[in-house]
Amino acid sequence: MSGVWTIYRKELRAFLVAPLTYVLTGVFLALGGYFFWATVVISGVASLAGFFGNTTIVLIFLIPVLTMRLWADEESRGTGELLLTSPVSLGQIVVGKYLAAVTLFAGMTLLTAGYPIILYLFGEPYTGPVVAGYLGFLLLGAACVAVGMFTSTLTDNQVIAAVSGFGILLLLWLLQWAAEALGGTAGAILGGISALNHFASFNEGLIATVHAVYYVTVVAGFLFLAVRNLERRLWRSPERGAQSTILTVAVVGILVLANVFAVRAPWQLDLTPEGRFTLSGQTRQVLAALRGPVEITAFVRTGSDSPVPDLVQAYGKASRQVKARVVDPLREPSLAQKLGVQQYDTIVVQQGSRTRKIDPDSLYTTVPGEYKTEFNGEQAVTRAILELGQEQQLKVAFLTGHGEASPEEGLTQLEGDLRGEGYDTVTFNLAETGKVPADTSVVVVAGPQSDLSPDELEVMRKFVNGGGRVVLLLDPSQRSFSGWASLARELGVELGQDVVVDPVRAFIFDVLSPLPVMEDHPITSPLSERRMQVMLPRARSLARAALPATASGAAAAAAPATASGTTTGAGTASAPGESAAAVAGPPVVTSLLRTSAEAWGEPLTGERVKIEKNPGDPGGPFDLAVAVERANPAATEGEPAPVAVVVGNSAFIQDDFLGFQGNRDFFLNAINWLTGKKSLISIRPKVFAPPMITLTPNLVWYSFYGFVVALPLLLLVSGGLIWWRRRAL
């Protein structure tokens, strides 16, 4: 050990008196200072990522020049003969020299401390990425120094040592390109060997053992090679040669194993402000429960700073069942085409033959007025995995027979979307079957043109009271449908016999197409966050039913079997949805969409009237869509269970209007809410809010002169002074 220390101090002293050291440090600081200044001032972001990202390239030129003398100089001066005939081992010599060069590099890095200081003084940088960035930078530098140490032992010519060190480092860098071009397993391995790749995640704020182990491997490997190379002159006998071959194989094996182990049992410390590399507990539960392999493919433009690849890779790391791939659709157009991908940042989740596609629109939410983006990728991907994994798909049944729109007619697009969300769709006609199809989760009634017969009403009533869920979409009609009205009343909703006119909140071209206000509810809030409107072309008003469903009396009047007979109620109705337990209790009605206060209801009497507010017309605001829940009597304190969503319009989900802003999502959210998929909505989106820094024009120039001119000059001057003073010795 004392040998290492002796060599280390001698080497460090040699660095400190060499003018070359000061020149190199000056160049390093000038370039680094410029990169820092340019990225921070131009982007106004208080982060060192730009500085680190650009300066890494400088290292591959700079470090070989720094390390070239380490052994080549000893060899050419003949001082190697002193070292090799002194009681120190080759290992001690190599390690001592290496540590001295690393210390010098760390010192050079320390001289950049002014950059974060400026950031902290005038902005609010995230500490995590700064710390991880410096750590990664030091590790990267340490790896480069090891390469330089090795090439210095190859020759007694310093120029050759520097050039070959530069060559190896450049190769390690360029491998990344080859890896990208190659793709596949070979590409993955090459990418794993590439030095740059591993730095990127440090620079984002992730400290991961995989990457740290990579750098440690490079250091250990090249130092080992350096010692081996110096030992060459001692390999006199074949048996020594054989021994050293065995040793080399053993060391290479250990290093490879260490990396494999690090990949297999990853440990990481996520210092990114938004926790970009950390999956929520819910996701990890979902992944732990995976029963079959899942393939997640992200289609991302090469070089974009999208969080999608990191997210997808995080899934890949979190579970061995998940195979994560990041693909540039330009490089693999056939795959993109096969999976129907048309936009960057699309994620496709596959399990077996089943596929879910997540469009980029659903990944991001911009928070208006603030420099923030919310990223909902984890929510989307986890939900997709969960849905794919469900053994039985949830069934959405469309009622027909009353002139309703159905997947065959008018709802073809919607059917595709439902299937995309993981639902199975069927249609049924009560007149034919007399019951709701088995295992139906939700019955959709999309704009009936005729009334429900009393028998059908009875079936539907039993269905909803027995735990079934419905979506009632009832357009304004001149006729009044007593069957539908009593079904609605059963759900606590009174149908208005009118068409709503909202002079304030309506589609610009049509006063009869309200763009209602969104009330706060899991169904609507994702829309209002994204500022998306729902348009209801011709809507009827909805009101709360005048307490018909309060307690048991009203419920009993409406449906004799429901109030107490929780089990028998379900008996005659077909098996209602996923829950066999009947749901009772008073319906709780919550507004989803409301008109403005200026709206009124134009009565529909059959004769043509002028659209204007008459004194007798009911005044707004009206509900246009409501959500209905009922307390679950089985669990006394249980959450109320969703029962129905009632909307005074059905046209909004038909093919003509489905594409309008939030129409599709409103309906899909409603279905998801009814079927309980809303639980996954609770995964917190990752918020990207770049840390800002504002520098006054004066500061901008002071920092330029300070970092790009003064500090490097100071180094050059001190190097010159040292040379001047020693000149006379």
Place this chain on the structure above:
Amino acid sequence: MIQLEHVSKQYAGRTAVEDLTFTVEEGEVVGFLGPNGAGKTTTMRMITGYMPPSDGRIRVAGFDPIEDPFEVKRRIGYLPENPPLYGDMTVSGYLYFVAELKRVSRDRRRAEVARAIERTGLTEVSGRLVGHLSRGFRQRVGLAQALIGDPPVLIFDEPTVGLDPQQIVEIRQLIKNLAGEHTVLLSSHILPEVQAICQRVIIINKGRLVAQDRPEALAERLHAGAEFRLRVRMPRGAGAAGQATAEAAGEATGEAAAGVTGEATGEATGEATAEEAAGVARLLRQVNGVRDVVPEGAAGAFRLILDPGLAVEQSEEVRERVFYELARARYPIIELSPARVSLEDVFVQLVTEEQAGGEGA
């Protein structure tokens, strides 16, 4: 202390040292001689463990330099052919570093450095950068470096290269003083130096051992009793002039007169002496058993070379005849001693013999 047994070394197939066997005893100072490229440096590098031999066995204090490098390296002070110096260190800083490297204990380092500086005469330059020193001073720093830690075995590869005469004398004295407590192996091209310092000489040529012995013994062995230094009184005493041989006297008369009249012209005197010396040489060449007589610089000094291959008694008889002959001619003998043959002659002879033998074989 140092043993080599059948040591060979090949550089990429070219043999530098071949089947070298010798021993250096503890406390001995041994000179290592050989022409350029003979393999001296190579041998020393193998002894110090800088490189392994291709074949054979080396022991330093009983340890193998490759198997037990630490044990060997701890005991050796080594001055390589090119002094291993760091130009960017001061002399004392460099020596201090070497002291650390040689594992001199912390409290003794300063004293060690000071002692080495003093012994090699570096005091006045101890604060200067090694890179700024002259060639000779650098060589001294290299020597000082080898002395650090007072190792029992010292290996010097051409230690006095580049030194001024004054310093050469001092360093030789230093090495002589090391004898006894230290085992010293030094290589050199300067033969008088080896002759002056070493108790034993090992001569190699083309990687092979040619001879090893004490310097005098080597000389003896080669020219045993065959050459003598002879000095006679000259010019001959005035009273004896008449009894000189006719020719010699005839030549000498004028000279004697000149000598009496005064020695104003040294050149005339010198010429006269040279002629007289030539006369004496002619006289002695006629003696049976004398092969040649060569007058040498100083007046009355000759090299007396007897016929080769004479036995010791025969040689003594010849010298007896010389004595009477000179006595007869009234040239009293002041000195008659076996000549110290210079090692250079031995060396050249050995090497050429070796070459001739090698080519013949």
